[in-house]
Amino acid sequence: MNLNLDPFWRSSIGFDRILDPMDESLRYRPENNYPPYNIARAGENTYRISLAVAGFKPDQITVTLQQNTLVVTGKEAKAGLKGNHEYLHRGIAAREFERRFSLADFVEVKEASFENGLLQIDLARELPEAMKPRRTEIRSGRELQDNTAKTIEHVRAAS
Numbered sequence: 001m002n003l004n005l006d007p008f009w010r011s012s013i014g015f016d017r018i019l020d021p022m023d024e025s026l027r028y029r030p031e032n033n034y035p036p037y038n039i040a041r042a043g044e045n046t047y048r049i050s051l052a053v054a055g056f057k058p059d060q061i062t063v064t065l066q067q068n069t070l071v072v073t074g075k076e077a078k079a080g081l082k083g084n085h086e087y088l089h090r091g092i093a094a095r096e097f098e099r100r101f102s103l104a105d106f107v108e109v110k111e112a113s114f115e116n117g118l119l120q121i122d123l124a125r126e127l128p129e130a131m132k133p134r135r136t137e138i139r140s141g142r143e144l145q146d147n148t149a150k151t152i153e154h155v156r157a158a159s
Contacts (some may be wrong), residue, residue, distance in 0.1 A: 005023050021102050035051050035099065036052045037050060037099065040156070042122070045126070046124045047107075048122050054117040055092045055093075055095065056074050060075055061074050065103075069106070070101040070123075072100075074097045077106050103123070108123065109123055110123060
């Protein structure tokens with residue numbers, strides 16, 4: 001299936017933040033599955049990304065938020081024994097990586113932790129007060145009568 005977003009581009013204005021990620025995800029590129037990860041919804045507005053980063057130390061991993069993109073990078077990972085050695089089997093793929101996640105507006109990184117070879121990144125969507133729904137009270141009956149406006153009589157000046 002080949003999805004074409006051209007009609008949306010021709011007929012919409014200001015939806016770049018929605019259409020750009022969709023367009024990017026539709027472009028073919030080889031899938032990079034390293035490091036493996038999970039994304040879980042922990043609550044209505046909270047999420048957790050778990051990356052399996054065996055062979056890395058916390059100081060070799062960087063978590064950066066750039067606009068609406070979360071970038072996780074791993075550098076200089078050295079797995080196995082120190083010194084000169086020959087691997088008989090190398091099953092731990094401790095190689096450099098960069099993993100990107102597109103975040104919706106108002107999603108922020110709350111915490112990152114490293115334990116037992118897993119990097120856990122906790123995220124939360126926090127709407128600013130101005131964007132939260134507000135309830136407006138509806139006045140009726142007696143409340144309206146108690147709030148009567150004062151009338152000022154108009155006196156015509158003598159001509």
